[in-house]
Amino acid sequence: MFHRIAILGVGLIGASFARAARKQGLCRHIAGYGRNTENLRRALDMGIIDSFEADPAAACDAADLVLLSSPVGSFIDLAGKIAPGLKKGAVVTDAGSVKGNLVSGIEDLMPSGAHYIGAHPIAGSDRSGIDASHDELFRNALCIITPTIRSDKASLDTVIALWEKIGCRVERMDPFRHDRVFAAVSHMPHVVAFALVNVLHDLDEGFMEYAGQGFRDTTRIAASSPEIWRDISISNRDNLLEMMRAVRREFEIIIRHLETGDAAALEEAFRKAQKLRQEIG
Amino acid sequence: MFHRIAILGVGLIGASFARAARKQGLCRHIAGYGRNTENLRRALDMGIIDSFEADPAAACDAADLVLLSSPVGSFIDLAGKIAPGLKKGAVVTDAGSVKGNLVSGIEDLMPSGAHYIGAHPIAGSDRSGIDASHDELFRNALCIITPTIRSDKASLDTVIALWEKIGCRVERMDPFRHDRVFAAVSHMPHVVAFALVNVLHDLDEGFMEYAGQGFRDTTRIAASSPEIWRDISISNRDNLLEMMRAVRREFEIIIRHLETGDAAALEEAFRKAQKLRQEIG
Numbered sequence: 160m161f162h163r164i165a166i167l168g169v170g171l172i173g174a175s176f177a178r179a180a181r182k183q184g185l186c187r188h189i190a191g192y193g194r195n196t197e198n199l200r201r202a203l204d205m206g207i208i209d210s211f212e213a214d215p216a217a218a219c220d221a222a223d224l225v226l227l228s229s230p231v232g233s234f235i236d237l238a239g240k241i242a243p244g245l246k247k248g249a250v251v252t253d254a255g256s257v258k259g260n261l262v263s264g265i266e267d268l269m270p271s272g273a274h275y276i277g278a279h280p281i282a283g284s285d286r287s288g289i290d291a292s293h294d295e296l297f298r299n300a301l302c303i304i305t306p307t308i309r310s311d312k313a314s315l316d317t318v319i320a321l322w323e324k325i326g327c328r329v330e331r332m333d334p335f336r337h338d339r340v341f342a343a344v345s346h347m348p349h350v351v352a353f354a355l356v357n358v359l360h361d362l363d364e365g366f367m368e369y370a371g372q373g374f375r376d377t378t379r380i381a382a383s384s385p386e387i388w389r390d391i392s393i394s395n396r397d398n399l400l401e402m403m404r405a406v407r408r409e410f411e412i413i414i415r416h417l418e419t420g421d422a423a424a425l426e427e428a429f430r431k432a433q434k435l436r437q438e439i440g
Numbered sequence: 441m442f443h444r445i446a447i448l449g450v451g452l453i454g455a456s457f458a459r460a461a462r463k464q465g466l467c468r469h470i471a472g473y474g475r476n477t478e479n480l481r482r483a484l485d486m487g488i489i490d491s492f493e494a495d496p497a498a499a500c501d502a503a504d505l506v507l508l509s510s511p512v513g514s515f516i517d518l519a520g521k522i523a524p525g526l527k528k529g530a531v532v533t534d535a536g537s538v539k540g541n542l543v544s545g546i547e548d549l550m551p552s553g554a555h556y557i558g559a560h561p562i563a564g565s566d567r568s569g570i571d572a573s574h575d576e577l578f579r580n581a582l583c584i585i586t587p588t589i590r591s592d593k594a595s596l597d598t599v600i601a602l603w604e605k606i607g608c609r610v611e612r613m614d615p616f617r618h619d620r621v622f623a624a625v626s627h628m629p630h631v632v633a634f635a636l637v638n639v640l641h642d643l644d645e646g647f648m649e650y651a652g653q654g655f656r657d658t659t660r661i662a663a664s665s666p667e668i669w670r671d672i673s674i675s676n677r678d679n680l681l682e683m684m685r686a687v688r689r690e691f692e693i694i695i696r697h698l699e700t701g702d703a704a705a706l707e708e709a710f711r712k713a714q715k716l717r718q719e720i721g
Contacts (some may be wrong), residue, residue, distance in 0.1 A: 210491045232703075281650075281665065287664065331476075343649055344640065354691060354713070356718070357709060359625065360712075366625055367716065371562045371625065378629075383710075385711040385714050387712060388710050402639070406691065409642075410635060410688050417677045428638060431639050433665070433666055435662075436660075439648055440656075
């Protein structure tokens, strides 16, 4: 399918993508780029990548597919650095959790003959790094593809086929709709989980030892990478702010019910949530 | 260990307690009481209980152990109803998630010769009802026992031995400390989970279909029983209010960081939470 794939950011997602692409026989050579040379050397030793470069443009030299899989805050900088050297017909995709304006920002940087198609595979977990990577990470994962009116049709087909080949169920979505949806179902819950852990600790350090399965589940995603979630929060901050303010409003209502001892209102809110939560399984 | 156990509230906890007690050979007869006759009949058919009564005092007749395992809001009423008929030497314990003033409230109602010792097994889940019950629910679960200066020493020993026999690790704690700890590690996270589900739904009904593993984990406990959590919220509302206000304050800080685009502050908050969360495993 490709001769040479360049993976910019060899972490959980980038390394899992490389492993899945190799398993599916999608290319002959996988080049890696990242800021941490030690990590790249380990990825090379583990057979995840075939070579690595200290410069992103060098990693993309002669690549017909480029994956941006570093924290989303680095995408514009990386796209700018690799753009001049992209070969004719090169396709650039990504695995970022934010789309919106980033998509047109990257599109703007593409040279003539090279094309960017945004993608967001809903995979990954609270774990990060190449040691958590595996070639089936994307199996049955939803992958949102965010084409625009500027998207090259052939490149779009290529990117859809690529993500499907490594196991994803592909769905197209407007980049701005994407950011609202994932601010609500993913970005806001992550920020809430981070906040709950800090609140618990700051209230009383001794509380944490009594954390049971409920607290563990509720805050599992707070073990996620701070850099990744800093970038997502900043890149999608308008939507995230909307969702956080909505949570704050809901909290105000619950706090008021508690203050007035309104058992019926609390039960009604809990019953509504129980029904909705049971529906998603 | 006992001749006759009465279980007031035959749901997930009450039925699991009955099954575990039977498996451990702790008694000859288990009598059940509850508001739902159909449920009691099924518990009888399933061999979970040996008899049931429409009146809590009748269920406790001749019982040497009584377990309160209905929603905590019913405890005072039930204790008042059963107290006059408790036999000499009867021991009353419970499985409620709230202690504090409830403990002295129940102690006040005990007749001479019968004794109450509070207990809170940290077991159960988002599932409820007898179909989810099993005889190993308490295996390795922490059980907080909340004796007071009024506690009868022999009854305390009996209750500790009882919970240990069905598999719990027992720890003693002051009833008021208990309520602060569990408001923080359990009650607040439940209320947050209920709130997140409702917020997501109210923002856009279409969002829910994109809920991934992160959202599912974060809100798993929102599938819990509305009645149980209404009672817990009301019974422990001062502590819960304190915790909810602390979460609200933390949210205010995060919202401010987002508004000002303070990436470094967000990363620092996320890093602190990540470290703490990874520590509890």
